[in-house]
Amino acid sequence: MFRGYYISANGMINQQRILDVTSNNIANSKTAGFKSDRNVSDTFERQLILIRGRKNTTGTIEYRNFEKTQTDLTQGSFEFTERRLDAAIRGDVFFNIAPTSNLYEENDVLLTKNGQFNIDDEGYLALGSAGRVLSTDGPIQIGTADFSISNDGVITTSDGKTFTLKLSSVDGEDVLKKGDNMFTAENVTDAQAGNYEVIQGAYERSNVDISTEMTRAIEAQRVFDACSQALKQIDSINQRAASEIGKIG
Numbered sequence: 454m455f456r457g458y459y460i461s462a463n464g465m466i467n468q469q470r471i472l473d474v475t476s477n478n479i480a481n482s483k484t485a486g487f488k489s490d491r492n493v494s495d496t497f498e499r500q501l502i503l504i505r506g507r508k509n510t511t512g513t514i515e516y517r518n519f520e521k522t523q524t525d526l527t528q529g530s531f532e533f534t535e536r537r538l539d540a541a542i543r544g545d546v547f548f549n550i551a552p553t554s555n556l557y558e559e560n561d562v563l564l565t566k567n568g569q570f571n572i573d574d575e576g577y578l579a580l581g582s583a584g585r586v587l588s589t590d591g592p593i594q595i596g597t598a599d600f601s602i603s604n605d606g607v608i609t610t611s612d613g614k615t616f617t618l619k620l621s622s623v624d625g626e627d628v629l630k631k632g633d634n635m636f637t638a639e640n641v642t643d644a645q646a647g648n649y650e651v652i653q654g655a656y657e658r659s660n661v662d663i664s665t666e667m668t669r670a671i672e673a674q675r676v677f678d679a680c681s682q683a684l685k686q687i688d689s690i691n692q693r694a695a696s697e698i699g700k701i702g
Contacts, residue, residue, distance in 0.1 A: 464683075468680065471669065483659065484633050484659050485566075488524050489666070490630075492521075529661075537599070537600065538598055541657045542657070547621050549563070549619040549620070550580050569656050578594075586618070599611040604651055606620055606649075
């Protein structure tokens with residue numbers, strides 16, 4: 454009977470984790486550059502083999518765990534705004550941001566698909582309060598919103614200044630989220646010319662599919678409820694068994 458407890462509790466914990474991730478995806482469906490997460494499952498017995506070096510397992514039940522999430526870096530659709538400060542990248546390539554917010558580590562270089570830029574008080578091209586946009590030579594002190602961006606990422610201002618956007622590629626298995634639409638990664642490489650296209654006057658939306666996320670949320674809620682009911686029934690059976698055994702004496 455205790456096995457029934459474990460199975461039901463395991464199911465409730467897993468479905469709660471799925472609901473947490475799915476709810477966060479739905480909440481950020483309108484966040485520019487946001488990338489949805491997916492729960493990655495493992496099994497309890499496989500973890501025992503890994504941790505304790507066991508070669509043989511007992512019983513026939515494997516308990517699933519959802520301890521990890523994986524970020525889906527699939528490209529989102531573009532919103533065309535015709536705003537000069539907006540930029541999007543077609544391709545698996547990211548903008549680089551030097552953080553100025555105390556929410557991030559000082560030495561981090563942040564990667565993002567969010568191209569809703571602005572100009573800060575010192576004339577630098579920035580991404581809100583998160584930090585400053587990087588060129589191949591450092592932060593971009595552009596000083597004006599009168600500029601153009603070529604498809605290969607070269608910024609040219611009306612007074613003749615030029616900057617080349619620093620753009621990076623990463624291994625999709627390697628990224629670590631920093632906030633809603635920022636990332637860091639260990640294996641970062643410079644983007645190769647021809648593998649991307651920078652589009653001025655547009656930004657990338659999130660890649661969240663609302664209908665898919667809602668379906669996942671409904672499924673997870675139903676399984677959670679079923680496990681909860683099973684747990685109540687098992688508890689009732691245990692109480693009854695304890696009561697009947699007491700009468701036998």
